[in-house]
Amino acid sequence: MILRSFFISCCIATSLIAQNPHLSINQPNGKLVDQKIEIRIDGLDPFQEIELVAEAEDQKGKLWVSRALFKADNYGVTDVTASTPLETSSYTEADPMGLFWSMIPKDGNATSSFKCKNDTFSSKITLYVNNQLIDQANVLCYLKAPEIQRIDVRENGLVGTFFIPKSKSPLPVIITLSGSNGGLSESRAKLLASNGFAVLALGYFGVDDLPSNLENIPLEYFEMAFSWLKKHPDVDGSRIGIYGVSRGAELSLILGSIFPNSVQAIVAVVPSSVVYGGLSDGIPVHAWLYEEKPISMFAPVPKTNFTNGKGQTAENPANTKQSFIEGMKDQSAFEAAAIPVENIQCPILLISGGDDQMWPSEIYANQIMIRLKINDSPILAKHLNFPNAGHGINIPNLPIPEPTYYHPIGQLWFSMGGSRQADAKASSDSWNQLVSFFHENLKSTQNHMMKSNQDKFNAVKELNLPIGEYAITGSDPMDHYESMHGKKQTIWQTMFKVGSAWKSNLSYAWWNRKRTYNKGRQRTLSTGSLKTWRTY
Secondary structure, three states: OHHHHHHHHHHHHHHHHHOOOEEEEEOOOOOEOOOOOEEEEEOOOOOOEEEEEEEEEOOOOOEEEEEEEEEOOOOOOEEOOOOOOOOOOOOOOOOOOHHHHOOEEOOOOOOOOOOOEOOEEEEEEEEEEOOEEEEEEEEEEEOOOOOOEEEEEEEOOEEEEEEEOOOOOOEEEEEEEOOOOOOOOHHHHHHHHHOOOEEEEEOOOOOOOOOOOOOOEEOHHHHHHHHHHHHOOOEEEEEEEEEEEOHHHHHHHHHHHHOHHHOOEEEEEOOOOEOOOOOOOOOOOOOEEEOOEEOOOOOOOOOOOOOOOOOOEOOEOEOOHHHHHHHOOOHHHHHHOEOOHHHOOOOEEEEEEOOEOOOOHHHHHHHHHHHHHHOOOOEOEEEEEEOOOOOOOOOOOOOOOOOEEEEOOOOEEEEOEOOHHHHHHHHHHHHHHHHHHHHHHHOOOOOOOEOOOOOOOOOOOOOOOOOOEEEEOOOOOOOEEEEOOOOOOOHHHOOOOEOOOOOOOOOOEOOOOOOOOHHHOOOOOOOOOOOOOOOO
């Protein structure tokens, strides 16, 4: 009888505990958008199913929502960080920030980026058990930390926004450059400043009195920006980094090659390896000028079937990647437009998406790596490639838009490639690495990532490839290659031609080494000295 009473008491106690589920949020002290949050639910029955719903309002007051279903473990606990959501959830893999990046507008699809209200990302997490609201918690993250000072810059012809953390000594500074949409890259600048840098979000077209289109942009404008920063009392002008995205990444590499003494670190996200033309009303124009002259020829992009009649709606976006690849078939023009990255004297971090459908950023990044290698550059250059990501690699943990984009200048919908989940992972992983990269290389006037001859280009794993295959090198975490056997009339039947563009004598080189590929795998490459690209 005593044992029976004890057993009943234990069952009642267990039942009472199970009837008191509660939601707990563990957030880092900084509360920045780029910091991961731990969400945990305790007090559930073993293997009980629960639902979490996240809600947030954007800058315009639009409500964004996501939901995830989970099953508790045998202790009645759900740890969102380690738990895979059940079917019909907004995301499909275990991810501590999945509830946040997977949000979509309640009244439609995420066809545009989420804009934070008052530089904060404020969300509400609601716990449902058996369709009943059990608990709620609020999460507040900062895009811009409260102590960051914001200064509008409108002087000496410069147009930008300056973000400065409080500091007793001059800070390293980063210039952020937007892509072909123009304007100011403020979101990235705010979050970088919150990580301890002075950051200038610098416009170069599409804002205020600057050119309305990306055409005939004088590089002296950026030279003035360097001078302005070097004179600023809160900035250490010997520690300037550049962070560019898409056409801004192209620009960052150009600036590093023309003004090597002014740039100490470059991050180029979904970059180009060549100079492309400007964006005008159908008339071919140059994008970049120096001393009132074009810096080079611009690489060709066939206009025929550029959009294939697509792009009028988000459901039928234009895919332009193939047009850029077709342009590479004009070999002499493509080579003449190559950015001379071998002139860059600072570390470079390249970030690309393997499924980029705007342009082939992975191929471009690999061409940059090979060009540096062939020219025996002493700098460290690293290429982070995310095979499933597209063109939309951005700051982490905010709601990710669908992989389509309405271009305000082209006035068409474009496919960005990738997926929301792949882009979210790429954004998170790459952001953490680029912040560390800037900290490492801008922490003092000494360049910390110049390499000895022994470990030079450890980011490039040299391959030995059979004839008929081409190298995709320098990618992280995994290099790969693609067989071209049986495929005809494609530029990528060739090895990459790497020369010294912008010089009178163009040199074309092939690797002639035999190296070990990681994990012991070996491939062979027939070698030769070619004056033109060779196809098989």
